[in-house]
Amino acid sequence: MKNRKVIFLLTMALMVTGCVLKEDTQQKEEKEEIITESQIDTEQEGSTPEVEEPKIYMGQVLDTNETDGEINVYDINSYKGNIIGTLEDYEEVELIETVPFGWFKVRLEDGSEGYAEAISIRTEEIPPHEYNKDSSEYVLIFTHEDQTLKIFKNGDLVKESLGSSGVWDSFTPKGIFEIEDGRRGEWSYIERFGVGLKYWVGFRWIYLFHSTPFDKDGNIIVEEAEKIGEPASHGCIRLPVDAAKYIYDNIPVGSIVLIY
Incomplete structure (x- = not known):
């Protein structure tokens, strides 16, 4: 009878210890989960969103008039404008806008901007514009x-x-x-x-x-x-x-x- 009582008490003690251990483990896991979520929130709040760099369009000069191997850059998209610079054959230039009719707005090496004829600039791609299939009859x-x-x-x-x-x-x-x-x-x-x-x-x-x-x-x-x-x-x-x-x-x- 005494032995049975001892066995019963030992069993109860083990059960209580197991419950405590289980509760401690569960609390630890919940705590770790809270910490992890908190870290993620902090990282997200502190992160800087990536800014997409604007696309750069480049062209290469080729004097299609076959005269002196250079083209003029004007302050407006017209031959009547003032010449603000020149570009030589095979020189690369940044295209910043596609302009009607037959012009590109370009940026020169010194940062100044002007207009060059599209017939004298070859390029793989042109800058975006608003003209489309509905632009005229x-x-x-x-x-x-x-x-x-x-x-x-x-x-x-x-x-x-x-x-x-x-x-x-x-x-x-x-x-x-x-x-x-x-x-x-x-x-x-x-x-x-x-x-x-x-x-x-x-x-x-x-x-x-x-x-x-x-x-x-x-x-x-x-x-x-x-x-x-x-x-x-x-x-x-x-x-x-x-x-x-x-x-x-x-x-x-x-x-x-x-x-x-």
């Missing part, structure tokens, strides 16, 4: 990446075609342009390049939309026509005859041209 958008021209009327796609931009050393300028007045013809033969063009329409100085090349007798040059869909021109945008004719017949002066 007709909008023509050519993309170098896929060598594709899309023509929109009142925001709706009405014609799409592969084309050919200029090769890197005689690049097609990127930026915001417009179909120019008095720059349109059914046929022209360029002695310098030994090629004929059908249905040409100008969007900036010597730069045109036109058909794939023809020879002097009016025969299509097959090997050149087969290059549609890849850079191949002297800077103009070549198109199949039907696409060039569509522009010639339908696209009015002042229509927006976006080239990326």
